[in-house]
Amino acid sequence: MKIAVIGAGTMGNGIAHTFAQSGYSVNLVDISQDSLDRGMNTISKNLDRMVAKEKISAIEKQETLDAITTYTNLEEGVQHADLVVEAATENVDLKLKIFESLNKATKEDCILATNTSSISITQIAAVTDRSDKVIGMHFMNPVPIMKLVEIIRGYNTSDETTSTIMELSKKLSKAPVEVNDYPGFVANRILMPMINEAIETLYNGVAGVYEIDTVMKLGMAHPMGPLQLADFIGLDVCLSILEVMHDGFKNPKYAPCPLLVNMVRAGKFGVKSGEGFYDYTEHRKAEKVAAMFS
Known part of the structure; x- marks a missing residue:
């Protein structure tokens, strides 16, 4: 099976890493060559940590890197794919535009998956002519480490597509959980x-x-406090998800806190911007990422 991943950011490069390490040929697609270079550098560093901990060999690291080919042209990157996993920014208009393009650029039998953490699969599928082959494949961050994958069925997603993606997730050594298409999923x-x-x-x-x-x-046995976790996810991402849920449910309990709104407006996104609820220097950022792979 030939895999294409759209987006070389945190989630995209993690998804590409995971498929490649599991033996799949992967095309990693992004409009920015700089983003692709950063994504591949991240994958290489994360593999180095695994080699250092003797979880994989140096040969396995190189095989993983060799299995990934980068593209800045979407049509070239997806034309032979059997599965495309979209992992672009959590923005509904952007995702709809990408799926319109994927519908035209991919083979008719290609499954189109999205890593969206909150946006309706049914809405995304509606811009294609293969809604039975559109599905949510929500990986958790950091992708190479976290076991859970939420598999989200849209209104028209077929049993065959769902079964294929559930089994594929298991081949990645993940634990897939099937859920239905409601704002925020589970x-x-x-x-x-x-x-x-x-x-x-x-x-x-x-x-x-x-x-x-x-x-x-300490009181609830959470491995990470909610404010630290928000920094790690990205405060802008948290805000986007809450806005989708607030709009979808029309319920004030999902309304984003004014403090979160103001922090995002001020450019304080958490770890990725260097400041959120905590302050992150470059050194501390590197330590945090390294700790996730320990």
């Missing part, structure tokens, strides 16, 4: 209100950042 429908409530707790002056995260880590 993971973010539960997670994002918790993160938002943690931000509200900070906004209302109940406790500080460290105190809130410590209560959830």
Whole structure:
């Protein structure tokens, strides 16, 4: 099976890494050569950590890198693909535009998957003429480490497509869970209100950042506090997901906290921008990523 991944950012390069390490030939597609170069550099560094921990050999690292080919032209990158996994920015208009292009550029029997964390699969499928072959494949970050994949069926997604993607996920040594197409699906429908409530707790002056995260880590056995997790996910991504859920459910409980809105407006996105609820120097960012692969 030939795989194409759209987007070389955090999720895209992680998905490409995972497929390639599992023995699949992968085309990694992005409009920016710089993004592709950064993505491949990230994959190489993450593989180096695995070699250092003796989880893979140096030969396996090279085989993984050799299995990935990069493209800046979408049509060239997807024309022979059996499965395309879109992992672009969590923006509905962008995703609809990409899927319109994928519908024209791919083979008729190619499955089109999206790594969206909240946007309707049914809405995305509606811009194609193969809604039975459109499905959600929501990986967790960091993709090479996290086992869960949410498999989201759109209204017209076929049993055959669902079965194919469930089995493929298992071949990646992942644990796929099938869910239906509602805003936020399962993971973010539960997670994002918790993160938002943690931000509200900070906004209302109940406790500080460290105190809130410590209560959830030590009291609820969470491996990472909700504010630290929000920084790791990206505050802009958290805001986008909450906005999708708020719009989809028309329920005020999903309304983003004003503090989150203002932080995103100020360019404080968390780890990727260097500042969120915590301050991240380049050195500390590197340590955090390294710790995820330990």
